[in-house]
Amino acid sequence: MxxxxxxxxxxxxxxxxxxxxxxxxxxxxxRNLRFQIPNNFKSYLKNKKIIKVxxxxxxxxxxxxxxxxxxxxxxxxxxxxxxxxxxxxxxTNTSFYHAPILPKKHNHVELxxxxxxxxxxxxxxxxxxxxxxxxxxxxxxxxxxxxxxxNIDFNLNYVxxxxxxxxxxxxxxxxxQRFVSGIGNIYANEILFLSxxxxxxxxxxxxxxxxxxxxxxxxxxxxxxxxxxxxxxRDFKDISGTQGxxxxxxxxxxxxxxxxxxxxxxxxxxxKIISNRSTFFCFSCQK
Numbered sequence: 001m002x003x004x005x006x007x008x009x010x011x012x013x014x015x016x017x018x019x020x021x022x023x024x025x026x027x028x029x030x031r032n033l034r035f036q037i038p039n040n041f042k043s044y045l046k047n048k049k050i051i052k053v054x055x056x057x058x059x060x061x062x063x064x065x066x067x068x069x070x071x072x073x074x075x076x077x078x079x080x081x082x083x084x085x086x087x088x089x090x091x092t093n094t095s096f097y098h099a100p101i102l103p104k105k106h107n108h109v110e111l112x113x114x115x116x117x118x119x120x121x122x123x124x125x126x127x128x129x130x131x132x133x134x135x136x137x138x139x140x141x142x143x144x145x146x147x148x149x150x151n152i153d154f155n156l157n158y159v160x161x162x163x164x165x166x167x168x169x170x171x172x173x174x175x176x177q178r179f180v181s182g183i184g185n186i187y188a189n190e191i192l193f194l195s196x197x198x199x200x201x202x203x204x205x206x207x208x209x210x211x212x213x214x215x216x217x218x219x220x221x222x223x224x225x226x227x228x229x230x231x232x233x234r235d236f237k238d239i240s241g242t243q244g245x246x247x248x249x250x251x252x253x254x255x256x257x258x259x260x261x262x263x264x265x266x267x268x269x270x271x272k273i274i275s276n277r278s279t280f281f282c283f284s285c286q287k
Contacts, residue, residue: 001076004149004182005225007058010080014060015053017082018111018118022049025112033108034075034128044131045070045111056142057181067134071141075126081119145181149218154180159211163203170206170214171199172275183218187225189253189280191218198286199279200272224249252280260285 002010023045031037038044048068054061060072074080109120109129120127132138147153162179173179174188183191192199195213197206206214228249251261256271260282267284 001184002058002074003184003187004058005187005222007060007074007182008055008226009229010074011053011055011060013082014080014118017116018050018062018113019052020050021113022047023111024114027110027112028108029110030108030125033122033125034073035130037109037129038131041129041131044068057145057148057177058184059142061138069132069138071128071130071132072120073128073130075122075124075128077124078120078122078127081121083117083119085115085117142181145177146179148181149183149222154215154218156208156212156215159215160206160208163206163211166203168203169200169274170197170203171277171279173203174214174218175275175277180218182222185277186250186253187218187221190221190249190251193252193281193286194221196286198283199274199281201287252282255280 024047026042026045028037028041049065051063051065054063058073060074062070062072064070072078072080106121106123106125107119108122108125111118120129130141132141147158163173166173171188171192174183174191175185189199191214194217195210197210197214252269255261255269258269259265260267260269262282262285265282265284267282269280269282272279272281
């Protein structure tokens with residue numbers, strides 16, 4: 001599943017292309033995504049001018065003039081494509097997974113603009129679209145989620161107090177969107193390695209110094225991943241065709257059996273399962 005950096009790359013790509021443009025037509029080929037596309041989806045979007053494309057956590061937020069929003073979640077396999085109307089065979093994939101062809105079978109939604117169209121493709125159909133009337137409803141929609149890693153609310157007092165007395169491992173908390181929103185399995189592994197904290201460590205045992213490391217390294221790794229264009233697990237490319245390459249920076253994720261990259265460490269990276277997710281770490285470096 002795309003994590004915060006990959007969704008941010010999609011946001012940047014879409015924003016450049018559709019900001020200040022109006023939706024001329026909407027085509028729905030399949031309403032049955034994770035949640036059924038609303039019946040008024042076509043009429044709501046038609047002729048709406050897009051102010052900007054925002055993001056919260058792993059959600060894309062299309063802001064319309066006059067108020068109103070459209071949320072897009074990519075799910076597990078959702079991708080967004082830009083197709084030039086004059087060049088039917090030419091398309092650009094803005095999303096996490098890139099393929100050399102666009103399988104029309106899974107094109108579920110198309111937003112038509114003057115000279116191009118935006119296509120939502122999703123083989124597994126775990127993604128969804130949702131219409132939000134106003135900013136108050138938007139705030140309520142995300143009320144159940146924790147702060148984003150870059151938000152001022154994700155600070156030492158919040159983290160240390162949240163962990164107080166809890167007998168759960170730190171890896172599970174980093175994946176819990178109610179604690180912090182936007183981190184997935186790739187970056188949780190890398191954050192804990194850089195922080196030198198064992199993923200099995202109970203959060204009630206973490207010191208303030210360790211909590212501070214987690215906060216700082218979360219911001220550091222996510223920002224670097226965004227700068228590097230995300231992690232290309234399957235040849236991810238942004239709208240300009242540039243491939244993300246943060247995967248070259250992986251220290252532990254998918255590095256099972258490989259010698260630890262920390263200077264002076266001779267241990268190999270281990271793989272265990274935590275909360276049904278693959279967890280990669282170094283026994284020697286992470287305490």
